Amino acid sequence: MDIFEFIVGMISVILALAIAQLFIGVSDLIQRRDRVKFFLPHSVWATVIFLIAFLHWWSLWTFKDLDWNFAMFFLQLAWPKPDVLRNHHLESARPGRGLT
Numbered sequence: 001m002d003i004f005e006f007i008v009g010m011i012s013v014i015l016a017l018a019i020a021q022l023f024i025g026v027s028d029l030i031q032r033r034d035r036v037k038f039f040l041p042h043s044v045w046a047t048v049i050f051l052i053a054f055l056h057w058w059s060l061w062t063f064k065d066l067d068w069n070f071a072m073f074f075l076q077l078a079w080p081k082p083d084v085l086r087n088h089h090l091e092s093a094r095p096g097r098g099l100t
Contacts, residue, residue, distance in 0.1 A: 003068045014080040
C-alpha cells in the first residue's frame with residue numbers, strides 16, 4: 001500500500017460516515033412520512049450534500065501522482081469534515097433528534 005492509497009482510504013472512511021449519516025436521516029424521514037411534510041429545499045440540500053461528498057471522493061484520483069507531504073494530507077483530511085457537519089446539521093434539526 002502506498003501513501004496515496006492510505007490517504008484515499010482515510011478520507012473515504014470519513015466521507016462514508018457523512019453519506020451514511022445523510023442516508024439514515026433520509027430513511028428516518030421516510031419512516032415518519034405520516035408526520036413530516038415534504039419540503040423541497042430540504043430535499044435539494046440533501047442531494048447537493050450527497051453530490052459534494054461524492055465529487056470530493058471522485059476528485060481525489062487527480063492527486064494520485066503527487067508527492068504527498070503532511071500539509072497536503074492535512075488539507076485533504078480537513079475537506080470532508082464540513083461534509084459531516086453539514087449532514088449533522090441538516091438531519092438533526094428535527095424534534096427528537098438533537099436540535100429543535
